[in-house]
Amino acid sequence: MPKTLVIVGYGTGISTAVAEKFGAEGFSVAIVARNEQHLAAGASALAAKGIAAGAFAGDASDPAAVRAVLAKVRALLAAVQEALPDLKNAGDGAVLVTNGAFGELSEQMDAFAVSMKSMGVALANAAKHKLVGLLAQRLRDDGVYVGEVMVAGMIKGSAWDSGASDAIKASTVADKFWELYKARGATRARVAG
Structure with missing residues (x-):
């Protein structure tokens, strides 16, 4: 199919x-x-x-x-x-979600989101992060894999890329998605710059 x-x-x-x-x-x-x-x-x-x-x-x-x-x-x-x-x-169906690190549940990320005036984005990303976990639990017994890659940094070549040396290559995120999809084990992975 x-x-x-x-x-x-x-x-x-x-x-x-x-x-x-x-x-x-x-x-x-x-x-x-x-x-x-x-x-x-x-x-x-x-x-x-x-x-x-x-x-x-x-x-x-x-x-x-x-x-x-x-x-x-x-x-x-x-x-x-x-x-x-x-x-x-x-037998290998999957739902894959990209999320931003503002969705991480930590005091450090909360402070950063507030300093960036991005509280709404942080809240939406946290909700998306939770949804991924819920979907993963709900669909696991049906054989459908649900995975999320949390991106902590700027993507090289994107509108937000400031030219920093630690910008993340988009292909690195794609490779992480592929690893999750093929392994079908862990629900979440993090890619950082």
Whole structure:
């Protein structure tokens, strides 16, 4: 059965590296982001590397756009619900989540998030971190692996890359996802710069 990777929030850093890594391993890739031109370029670049890729525009941060994509979201949710049996039956189905280190539960990270005026992001990332654990527990007996890579640092070449020597290569994150997916043991991994 063909395997498909869905990347929500597709960009030129981690998302591209993960799409290329999994695509090289035989996965089809569906990418979702706000900018249709960016998506088209991303899908074309993936196709040029021999990766079957589809692009889907959507911006959950814009209320007007949310109304416009509700039908797509409903269809996507229905597809995910329908895909669950396929994930279970595949024997190696997986849900993979990228998260930022603001989601770590530590006083040091809390202080850093406050200093960066990023408390909302920290809260969302902490909730996503918990969701990963809950999904992993819920789906484990069904044979569906759930994994998370927590990124603690800037991604080299991304919009936030300040040129620091410790910037993390997106391919390093993609490789970590691949390791988690293949090993199907630990739920979480951390990549730091």
